Every structure is written in C-alpha cells, then in structure tokens.
Amino acid sequence: MKTMLHSPVRMSRLRKGWSSLCLLTLSVLAACLPSGLRGQALPPQLFSEMDGIHFLDDGSSVPIWGYGWVTDGYITLPGPLLTYNEGQSVDLYFTNPSPESHTIHLHGLDVDQANDGVPATSFLVPLNGEAVYSFVADQAGTFLYHCHVTTTLHLTMGMYGMILVKRPDQTLFEGGPSYTDDVPLLFSDLEVATNLDPVGSFPFHDIRPDVFMINGKQGSQLEAEDQRVWAAPGDTLALRLGSMAYSRVRCHFPPELHAVCHMSDGRALPEPFAVDSLDIFPGERFTVLVAPEEGFEGSVSCDYWNMIDPGIEDTQEIHFGALPSSLDDLGDFDTMLGVGYPNPANSWYAPAVGAAGPDSGFQGEVVVTDLQGRECFRGRLEQGRLDVSDWPEGTYVARCGNRAPTRFMVFH
C-alpha cells in the first residue's frame, strides 16, 4: 500500500476525485466481472519451494527457500502476508513440492499441538505432501509463521512471513484505539554464505547474518516509492513490527511521528506508552501507532544489534512520505496503487509503476485470477486502474503482459 492510498480515508478521497473521470471505465470494468468472482469456494493454498532467488540492494542475488501462493507459482521473501479477521476459523492449506520436508508454525497464535508445526510433536509435510492447519484466530494482533524443520537453517533461508488478525471496526483490539491503516514491517536477516551453500553452512551455531532487511528489502530498495510508508494529514497508521531476524532490532521513532506502543505479541499492553526507541528481539512483535505530523518526510532508523557480541551490525530505514490532503496535489502518485507488501486494496488495484517512472502506468492487457486460478478480469486498464470495490475480499493474482505476476489483496 503501503499504507497510503489504500486506507479507507484515502480511497474514499480518490474515489470522489475520480468519479467523473473514470465513470465510463468503471462501468466497462463492472460489466466484465465474472459471476464466479462472487465467491472463492476453494481455499487459497500456500506452497513451499527451495529454488527461489532474492535480489539484494547491490544487485546481486542469493538463493532462498520460502513460501508462496500456489496460484502465483513463485515464492517470496518474506512469504505472503496472511490476513484473517478476529474470530475467524481458519483452514490454512499447504502443499510442499520441494525436495525436503517442511511445516508451518503459527508463531504466537497459541494453536493446539496438532497444528503447531513442530515436527516432533505435530507433523511433517514431506515432498508432495499436503496439509491443512486449522485454528481460530481469536485474538487480533500481529503474528508470524515459519517453517519449524531444522529451524535454524530453514528460517535463515527465508521460510517465514507475517500474519495479521484484524478487527472489522478498524480498532487494534476490543476497546482499543482506531487507526487508518496497517503497515506490516517484518525485520529479518540472512547470511549470504549460508544461503549460497546451505548444506555447507553446518555447523549452525556460527551463522552470523550480513544482510539485514525490512520486508525483504534493504538500503536503497527501501527508498523506492512503493516501499515507503505514506501518510496523509490526519492518518494514524498501525506499524505492525515483527522480527524473524537473528539480531535484536532497535527502532528509533522521530518525535514527529508521535509513536505510541499499544500491543506486543498479539496482546494489548496494560498501559500504552509513548516510544522513542523500541527493542524487538527475534520472534517478538509490537504494534505502534504513529500519527505523522503534516508534511513529515523522514524515517524510522532500525539498528540491527548482534545478539552475541553486542554492537550494531547495520542500520536500515523505514522511510515515510507525506501525501497531500488534496487530490489535486496527488500528482504522479495516482499511478502507484497496488504496489508493495502486502499490497492490499479496498477500492482500486493498479499495477506497479513501471521502470520508466510514475507516468508509465501499465497499458497492456491485464489478467487477474483468484487463488483458485479462476479468471476474474481480462482487459486493458484505460486509466491504469481496476475497480475492486465490490469484489469479494481475498487474494488475487494480476498478470501484466510479460511482467512477473503480482499479488494483491482486497479488503473492505
């Protein structure tokens, strides 16, 4: 979204501003929606693979293992964001076509032993195996998931992701504060030598990360417009901070963000507290509400501390950008809907900005399928956007010409 243009406030502003301009286009798109879109009878399914590639900030790449949606056909680092509603009974479908066994541990969801994802006490999903993890997402909050097979290795290779359990009234928890939008921020790290030679990385006690990431990005990658956190005047953003790192992450919040920590590990704190710096140990999660001052353009610095020999190994930045309050001032931002991680939308989806810059909205044929592979849309986006305002909530896959497929989620 990041946070920006997908917030209900932001989207309503956009919709108003574009209503006359896009009327014809919207009508055409609405007519194109297939009836099958009204329900996703088959559940989305995660899969695991061990042949992924992840690009680093310096242009090099490292092999990764990880998770992806079956319908995407590729894995990502981190894995797909899993989003559920509070109280939802969940069946998480998983298949493993990779050569080694894997599992999914639902970190912090307090699931029962059978669904805990620990091989010794639960079950393994072997080559070509399938499984369903069943649980009730009974607590709103920020959680994680990861493989629990040879965890030291499988985690650093990239087999993890974030889970959000949300409340429909857009409050953090029952009786808790309301907010405009979620900003999932997953810290992690890896050791290049291990990823290049996982078998040769033994022994595992001396894995020392040398790449430090936020949502799988680092350095200048985090400066990209689709990775920034965008806030409009009056927005209150829920930073969903979680760590799958082998480092301790210390986040420094500028005073202009007015950061207040409300939750940790999926539970409300007894008392929220204003925060200027926050330590996040491996496996921990925090929810911090920020209300950026109008026009704030700065960053949250995140120091990665060595857990063994104390010292800062690296610093990454969460960059904030200011959105104008007036649609007239949006300028080139209007082509940037639907990018980033986790890429949710509630009214509009638009392919990511092309390499030629923000004016290069995708002009070719777009094919959108749901996670069962059923085609939901095929056609050109004359205004570079697809109206998803009355689509069922869920995850979809958009294919834009020869570009790599991208996921987006629809929330209402």
Next chain:
Amino acid sequence: MGAVHAQDAPDTLWLQLNEAVLGGDSMPALRFCEGATWDSLNYSFHMAADVPQSLVVHNGDTVDHAFALNVEGWEPVALVAGTATELTLPSLSAGSYCYGLDSERGKVLGGAGIIMVGNDDLPHFHWNLGDWEPARLASVAEGGTVEEGAPYVPRQFTVNDRTFPNTMNDPYGYVQIGVGTSCYITIANQGSMDHVLHFHGFHVEVLQASKHPERVGWIKDTVPFLQGEVTVVRLDAFQPGMYPVHNHNLIAVTNAGFYPGGMITHLDIQP
C-alpha cells in the same frame, strides 16, 4: 507434585571446579553443588519470603572468589580458596533472584544459581540459561582472561546446565502440569549474551523482569532476557499437549551446531 517444585534452601553449598559435558563438548566448569560430590548442575532453590537464611559456602576452586547476589545493597562476600565461609542470605521479598560469583572467571565458568522466594502457591519451575564456548572456558580455567573484543562463539546453550534433549529429564525445568492449572516459571539469564525464549501454545504473564520493569503485566509469547536478568512468568495451561519453549535466536537451539539442541525445553500439559 509439590506446590513449590524446586529444591529446598541448603545449609551448605560447595563451589567445585570440574569437567562438565554439554552437548557432546567437555569443558571445565564451576558449579555450586549441594554436596561435596561433584554435580554438573548448579543448585537452585526456594526460600520462604521475609526470612533470612544462613548459608555456608565452601570454595573448592583454586582461586579466591566472592559470593554475589543480585539484591540491592548486597556486598559480595569473599570466598577464600579452600575454605568455608558462613554468610547470611538476607530477608527477601517474594520474587526471584540469582546468585553467583562476581569475577570474570566465576561468570565464564558458570558458577551461578537461582533463588526463588515466595511465589509458592503454585508449582514453580525454573530455567537457568547459559551459553558456553569451550575454548574460552578452558583458557579461563587455566588462568587466562577474556581478551576485550575477542569474538564470542558459543557452541553450547543450556537450560539448568542441560542441553536439549537432556532438558526433558530435568524435574525442575521440564514443565509438567495439568490442563486448567497454572504455574510460575523463573528464568534467569546467567550467560554471556542476551537470550529470548518463545513459548509454543501459550502466552505467559510477566510478573517480574529485573531489567525490563516496564514489561511487568505484559502478556507475551516471546520473552527477552538481558544478561543477568531474572524474570518470573505465570503460565495458565488452558490446553493440553506438548509444546516446546525455545530460544528464538536460533543459533541457540543447537548442540555444537547440530539442530535440534541447546536451549529447548517443553511444556507438557496433561489432560
């Protein structure tokens, strides 16, 4: 199962230097033992609240030490090599504390235990966390010192001086309680690095966190422990089953690099 689920306060402790075998590595180690016979496990114990306790400590090491207690105002008590020293543990309020040695040699070689005071209305388990680099221990045991800035490469990670799977045989660390019941767990980080434990299946309430006082009352599934920190949590066992608790700095769930091992124990919640 007794309510306290920890050993009684001793009259005498013997500080002994010997070889410990952890996760397949043999290394010199200092331990506070209940008896004159070598025991590779430090003696952790329970004391009544608000009652002082006399204690005789025999220093069986070849060098002098001082008995340290993480209680405000406590002055380390000299333990002369080869002699016995009588001291008085002060009247302590309910909570958990750690004792040990205040020298680098004492800390590196691992002479340290937990004192649980009060909190005896529920079973009270304890996890004394440690990390060990055998080469460093061997050097220090021979009189060497830890060179400033020297990289630390621990190969073994322990709960109550045991590595997984031996942690499963620990009557004081392996949490076995019935569903619908509760217990306390004291966790003391007496290692040379920070640690963080993740609880599968449960959240716990932080009752005490000596270096994170702001976290008292928080409900957590992942709890960090700074070096020297003593933490008490309460576990309400709402569901049956076998659930790991392990370090989420995942290099620490290995024995000499082999996974799984190290800092893993379990919650065994019986139907």
